[in-house]
Amino acid sequence: MRAGKKLTRVFRAMVGRSYPRIIGSNRDKSWLFYDTVLPLLGTVAFVYVYKALGAPERFIGYVIMGGATTAFWMNVMWSMAAQFYWEKQGGNLELYMMMPCGLTPILLGMSLGGLVATLLRAILIVSLGSLLFHVSYTLPQVPLFLLIFTITIIALYGLGVVFASLFLFWGREAWHTVNLFMEPVFLASGFYFPVRALGFWVGLGASIIPLTLGLDAMRQLLFAGMHPALLPVEVELAILGFVAILFILLARHLLQKMEYLARREGRLSLRF
Amino acid sequence: MWDESPEGMGELAVETKNLVRIYRRKRSSQDSQERQVIALDGVNVEIPYGELFGLLGPNGAGKTTLIKILVTLLLPTSGTARVAGLDVVQQAYQVRELISMVSGGEHSGYGLLTVREQLWMFSQFYGLPTRLALARIDELLKIVGLYEERNRRVSDLSTGMRQKMNLVRGLLSDPLVFFLDEPTVGLDVSAARDIRAYIKEWIREKPGRTILLTTHYMQEAEELCDRVAIIHKGRIIACDSPAALRRSAASGSYFLLTTERLSEDGWLKEVPGVRRVDIRVLDGRTEIRLQVAEDGVIAEVVRALADRERKIYSLTKVEPSLEDVFMQLVGRRMEEADEGR
Numbered sequence: 001m002r003a004g005k006k007l008t009r010v011f012r013a014m015v016g017r018s019y020p021r022i023i024g025s026n027r028d029k030s031w032l033f034y035d036t037v038l039p040l041l042g043t044v045a046f047v048y049v050y051k052a053l054g055a056p057e058r059f060i061g062y063v064i065m066g067g068a069t070t071a072f073w074m075n076v077m078w079s080m081a082a083q084f085y086w087e088k089q090g091g092n093l094e095l096y097m098m099m100p101c102g103l104t105p106i107l108l109g110m111s112l113g114g115l116v117a118t119l120l121r122a123i124l125i126v127s128l129g130s131l132l133f134h135v136s137y138t139l140p141q142v143p144l145f146l147l148i149f150t151i152t153i154i155a156l157y158g159l160g161v162v163f164a165s166l167f168l169f170w171g172r173e174a175w176h177t178v179n180l181f182m183e184p185v186f187l188a189s190g191f192y193f194p195v196r197a198l199g200f201w202v203g204l205g206a207s208i209i210p211l212t213l214g215l216d217a218m219r220q221l222l223f224a225g226m227h228p229a230l231l232p233v234e235v236e237l238a239i240l241g242f243v244a245i246l247f248i249l250l251a252r253h254l255l256q257k258m259e260y261l262a263r264r265e266g267r268l269s270l271r272f
Numbered sequence: 273m274w275d276e277s278p279e280g281m282g283e284l285a286v287e288t289k290n291l292v293r294i295y296r297r298k299r300s301s302q303d304s305q306e307r308q309v310i311a312l313d314g315v316n317v318e319i320p321y322g323e324l325f326g327l328l329g330p331n332g333a334g335k336t337t338l339i340k341i342l343v344t345l346l347l348p349t350s351g352t353a354r355v356a357g358l359d360v361v362q363q364a365y366q367v368r369e370l371i372s373m374v375s376g377g378e379h380s381g382y383g384l385l386t387v388r389e390q391l392w393m394f395s396q397f398y399g400l401p402t403r404l405a406l407a408r409i410d411e412l413l414k415i416v417g418l419y420e421e422r423n424r425r426v427s428d429l430s431t432g433m434r435q436k437m438n439l440v441r442g443l444l445s446d447p448l449v450f451f452l453d454e455p456t457v458g459l460d461v462s463a464a465r466d467i468r469a470y471i472k473e474w475i476r477e478k479p480g481r482t483i484l485l486t487t488h489y490m491q492e493a494e495e496l497c498d499r500v501a502i503i504h505k506g507r508i509i510a511c512d513s514p515a516a517l518r519r520s521a522a523s524g525s526y527f528l529l530t531t532e533r534l535s536e537d538g539w540l541k542e543v544p545g546v547r548r549v550d551i552r553v554l555d556g557r558t559e560i561r562l563q564v565a566e567d568g569v570i571a572e573v574v575r576a577l578a579d580r581e582r583k584i585y586s587l588t589k590v591e592p593s594l595e596d597v598f599m600q601l602v603g604r605r606m607e608e609a610d611e612g613r
């Protein structure tokens with residue numbers, strides 16, 4: 001098959017697999033509550049805490065951004081990471097492994113679908129939150145902002161695939177364990193406050209979650225000069241890029257391992 | 273999608289040589305000892321293009337294992353397998369371009385999609401342009417009688433409908449070699465009939481199309497397949513056309529006899545000329561399937577029953593079936609040969 005034809009197929013496979021994700025959120029309207037109202041409630045709580053403490057106005061902006069980011073985090077941890085497990089249960093994973101286009105475009109499509117669906121939620125959260133609390137943003141460096149956002153998302157979904165493979169290998173218990181362990185890390189990521197507030201080293205440690213640095217960098221741009229940054233934007237961007245590549249390579253390695261394991265052992269989990 | 277003539281891709285659609293597959297399994301999570309399961313034990317099959325080939329065997333015989341190796345989902349422990357002349361280990365990606373597989377009871381896809389959407393999604397994995405894909409989907413849905421349900425959610429389908437949809441999914445890419453793992457398992461009679469009818473039609477439509485189908489239904493193998501291989505404990509113990517297989521088993525005559533319930537039946541085997549006795553008890557009656565050396569022997573059996581004052585409800589001479597072939601080869605009925613029994 002010619003390269004052009006193959007590329008078209010990769011693209012079509014991606015769009016194909018993203019479809020159920022995107023359409024799914026339209027068909028089952030419960031997400032409006034779970035993915036928008038719930039994160040917004042948490043956000044609102046923080047807003048009032050900050051107001052009561054007499055925190056500067058920009059903190060409200062922080063919190064709303066944090067709320068939007070939570071949506072991405074939830075999507076990656078709850079939908080992406082658990083996804084392989086469900087795909088395996090239904091027999092999809094096996095079918096996908098047999099597809100001539102290979103697993104990668106299908107996974108990309110899965111991420112793309114999740115991203116599109118979540119982007120919608122994030123926009124909704126930001127608009128609603130800003131409307132409720134009259135927050136206005138000034139964004140002088142749009143391209144840089146978008147670059148940071150994109151790299152953050154790539155790294156985040158890479159991490160999602162890594163977790164998805166790990167959970168497949170080690171089973172559902174591993175998923176619960178990691179989630180338990182993730183909760184404090186999630187908080188330490190500074191979703192609702194500048195991560196610097198936790199101290200430099202804790203902040204740096206939490207940077208393994210790509211959202212930490214991504215958020216910090218984006219906040220630096222949004223609240224220029226007022227934000228207690230962890231590191232300069234350029235450095236954060238460089239680290240993010242590195243983390244993104246790391247996760248993608250790791251994800252690729254795990255996928256190959258998964259396919260090999262499935263073909264050699266006739267099963268997908270590492271446990272017996 | 274295959275443009276080249278099948279002749280350009282080797283002589284045989286499927287060819288395996290001494291195929292062996294051993295699974296390693298731990299007995300429990302604490303147990304360090306491994307147990308080996310020999311699922312395939314030196315399997316040789318040759319399937320020419322255009323053939324509808326059946327693999328018949330009890331549970332655990334190794335049917336699914338063989339299919340999984342051929343569709344590149346499983347590596348053989350030793351031996352080789354080729355599909356369309358391509359090695360399933362070394363040339364897995366090329367093999368995948370030419371095949372597809374549908375399993376019975378498969379729950380693939382996403383329940384929230386409609387039938388048409390789900391099939392479209394799968395068509396995209398083969399890179400089909402949307403317009404062509406939808407035309408093909410509609411056409412296939414009409415043929416299997418699912419067109420009316422095209423906008424129903426996948427989660428709302430009955431088992432039979434779901435299996436028809438899976439069949440369409442398998443055919444979207446116009447495979448050269450189509451693998452069907454128990455395609456009618458658990459289906460009602462009419463859905464199973466529809467699926468069989470379409471399978472037969474599909475293979476005749478275009479020269480070169482080949483099907484490997486597994487089943488543990490004797491009648492299905494007999495009705496559908498050009499050739500049948502009987503597999504038992506990972507070995508192929510017979511392989512021929514259904515008629516030839518039946519002939520090979522048919523030494524003597526076969527009779528089906530229903531009588532009043534027999535409390536004791538050991539004596540039946542002692543009647544001179546009786547070769548094999550196979551007894552089932554059905555609500556108070558006893559159904560006896562007899563293989564006898566020649567027709568005359570049945571008179572002796574009837575007399576012996578009369579001596580014991582047992583009523584005879586019916587007596588029919590029957591053709592030997594694949595069941596008889598299996599009995600002849602394995603010494604047990606196929607359902608009794610299921611793993612774990």
Ligand SMILES: Nc1ncnc2c1ncn2[C@@H]1O[C@H](COP(=O)(O)OP(=O)(O)OP(=O)(O)O)[C@@H](O)[C@H]1O
Pocket residue numbers: 265266267295296297309310311329330331332333334335336337338488611
């Ligand atoms: N992944 C696996 N790990 C360990 N053993 C396996 C695995 N898959 C199958 N087996 C064993 O290999 C043997 C053959 O199984 P296989 O599924 O190929 O049989 P089958 O003929 O398809 O049976 P069925 O009619 O029940 O589908 C059985 O003993 C089964 O228990």
Ligand SMILES: [Mg+2]
Pocket residue numbers: 335336337453
């Ligand atoms: Mg099977």
